[in-house]
Amino acid sequence: MKAQTLETQKALSPDAALQLLKEGNARFVQNQKADRNLLEQVQDTVGGQYPFAVVLSCIDSRTSSELVFDLGIGDIFSARVAGNVVNDDILGSMEYAVKYAGSKLVVVLGHTKCGAVGAACQDVKDGNITTLLEKIKPAIGRSNPEDADAVAGENVRVMIEEIRNRSEIIANAEASGSIKIVGGMYDISTGKVDFYS
Template sequence: MNSEDTPLRSIRRAFARRSLLRGGFAGAVALGGAGLAAAPASAAPSPASAPRGTAARPTTAAEALKELAAGNRRWRTFRERHPDETPAVRQSLTKGQHPFAVVLGCIDSRVPPELVFDQGLGDLMTVRTAGEVLDEAVLGSIAYGVLELGIPLVVVLGHQSCGAVKAAVQADLSGEPLPAHIQYLADQIAPTIDRTQDGDARIDATIDANIRAVRSRLAGEPDLAERIATGKLAVVGARYELTNQLVHRIV
């Protein structure tokens, strides 16, 4: 057992070092910063069994962003804590929930928010649709988290190589309708297509434009806008890179 564990740990440490060199976190923790920011590289992770507890949960958007950034760094460097999964936490959640962020993400199986942000039970309220497309059910779900549970942060999380965006771009080029309800998704994404770019660059630019459009629409919802104006809520856009597992802000 030990003879196999040693080389495996060495491989994982080497990969983690390469990940840090490829793409460190940029920007400050402040909401005005260009990127999500993480804890210093020297910060040691807490034991996996240690629950965060309700009292230690972020209560402001800035604190929530800092926690998500720190969790993403742990994910990228194979130092996951898997917080808030203990028997005690599970039992406490039978009495209620106090998530600190809403994440509207894509349905893509490679981008589960709880994993890429290294969060546990009761930490995130996640809503997932292909291409982060909004409809009344999605808007109502997000509004519930913000207005009823008092969540201070909403993150619109797009990702590299989004299949929904690619389908929308290709349908726009070909003029051929997509099957069944997939056309609805393409129609929602179509206004954000960046026709100044070609090929893969068009898809990539549209991913960012779609994140911005969804974020802007959410921020413009009257009930959410009121909370933003009073400093009780922030709505931010972010993107997950499949190549290095980095989440960074899209502004």
């Protein structure tokens, strides 16, 4: 597989971009990999990058978006922070991806057995971790705090709302149909991602 180009990126619809992630995850779950030369993709992207999506996921070492979606160099922007929470820097990065780099899809990807969500459910307070976990608290109020995986799924929905409410650039792009915003949950026991709006 070749690296994304300006032409291939422009030709993708938001739904087609989502389909690429679904197909990549299916390959991952089946332990198959697309035939790509990563060093060739390194060279192909020297002159520019044209990622078709921006994925906000957790820093959890088991949840690398490039691996989970069987992607290559230059395919996506990958933002990672504990609990896949939204902050100003993440929003600015997503706005750049959408408005200036042409990405067609914004994904918030949570996962099962999330340590940050579990810590928020247990009301952990410690240093800067406290501030981060406060961003997850709205999801606890909408779900059963005894079920951390349900809270993690609700946290994805809360973060999507945050993106829409706090970023006029992204909200306008979604309203115009030039991008799509979706959520997903990665199951760390199976490798499968389930998507939802």
